[in-house]
Amino acid sequence: MRLTKKRHSCVRLEKDGATLVIDPGGFSEEDAAAGADAVLITHEHPDHFDEGRVRAALAAGAEVWTLRSVAERLSAAYPGRVRTVGHGDAFTAAGFGVQVHGELHAVIHPDLPRITNIGFLVDGSLFHPGDALTVPDHPVDTLLLPVQAPWSKISEVVDYLREVAPGRAIDVHDALITDLARPIYDTHLGNLGRAEHGRLAPGESADL
Structure with a gap:
């Protein structure tokens, strides 16, 4: 499959002429879900689910798989x-082929109720966890790694990368990282994560 990174936590996957989009949210490009045959949404937060963009994809013929709070x-x-x-x-x-793993969003703060969050394992090889550090009970070739969020710190991201132990990790959930900070994340994840680590600029693609 070919993976194209969109801004923040959205990716487009292409195979055999079909396009699957995961998490076209408000931080992603306006056309992030345009032309999608299928859309997967991990949870309801607006940086992962922009209702207008998903409705436009549905109106153009796409199908959507998601959790109950979004589906409703x-x-x-x-x-x-x-x-x-x-x-x-x-x-x-x-x-x-898609398998669903995980049930809850990561803890942002104990005083905030946790919402539902699901991760998607695509074709038994690529895993997008959404806003959680879910470890699927299946080997992962490519992990879409949420590198920065209000609910995480770099040591947790490193430990998560080690636990999943993918063949490679590609950064997602990165829209709030400044250019000054990116080399710090790259160094820590590359040196400590014990896996091939890389990132794609928005619009850049890689064949998996």
């Missing part, structure tokens, strides 16, 4: 094309 906002207008999934489910979307 979309399914009435698009019956049969918005599917609710959760931990342990498996399905095929636009020709990609």
Whole structure:
């Protein structure tokens, strides 16, 4: 498959003429979900789910797989094309095999209630955890690594990378990292993560 990084936590995957988009949110490009055959959404936070962009993709013929809190906002207008999934489910979307792992968003603060969050393992090789440090019970070739968030610190990201032990990690959830800070993240993750680590600029692609 070919992976194209979009801004923040959104990626586009292409295979055999089909396109799968994960987490087209408000920090991503306006056209992040344009032309998608299928859209996966990990949770309801606006940096992962922009309702207008997803509705535009649905209107153009896309299908959506997501958790209940997001599906309830979309399914009435698009019956049969918005599917609710959760931990342990498996399905095929636009020709990609997908397994669902995880149930809860990472803890932001103990005083804030935790929302649901699911991660997607695509074609048994690429894992997008959303806003959680979920370790799937399956080997991961490519981990889309959330490198910076209000709910994490670099030591936790390093430990997560070590625990998943992917063949490679590619940064996501990185829109708030300044250019000054990026070399710090690159150094720590590259030296301590014990896995091949890299990042793609928005719009840059890699064949996996």
